[in-house]
Amino acid sequence: MKRVFNSVHVTLWAGRLVAAVVFVLLFTLPTVLQWYGQYRPLTQLESNAITAAFYLCAVAVGIALWNMDSLLRSILNAEVFTHENVRKIRMIRWCCFGVSVICIPAAFCYYPLVFMVLVMGFLSLAVTVVVRVMAAAVEIREENDLTV
Template structure:
């Protein structure tokens, strides 16, 4: 089977859909999952409540991020790649990662291993930000090329 760019984009969209399903499952089952987790670790219920707050706050960033990534893939499918619209989307994705990192960092006060999640999200924010900068430069170059007669 010949692997084409279109199929690769479809695969990315399927993966995005799967992540959306996982996030929805986490949102719905958060109460029970956290209940099971705190009973497993013998944690006080206050820590469980804080963990739930962290999960729901990160979920807000997660949904926003998935929405922006979906828009980015849709634009790429249309052939619109290096555009100002996509730069804005990537900027938003980067801030979503940074937001999740900040929330997880606050959550460290109740559950220390969240520090690793915070670092991972922060690192991801940095990577996406650099990709955003690359897109920004490419969009400016494309605009110049489009208006070269």
């Protein structure tokens, strides 16, 4: 169990690191785009599309990271198979789906974003499977708890 908790700690801090990177990017995105433009010149439309998509996605990413952090903290408190955790994973699924949908119009302006649409779409599908498994596990746990 200690090994599981250690890996949960690693994931928890990895998530917080990603949150910090996203937070820094909120303020430095124009500079980063300028720097990127030196290697692969961007048109004004492409630059605007990336900026708009990033700021819209940042909301969904923020919600997903908050839920992920909360989920991992509840796992550390040994509260794994609960309805609350299912709700959190479901929220993460919707956030992944949201990022995928947000990137669709932006992908028409900046084609590499198609990759993002596909990856996030696949991720939301994968998280849906996790939600189903988790919901079934909660049912089994409740049934087990109520077996005398």
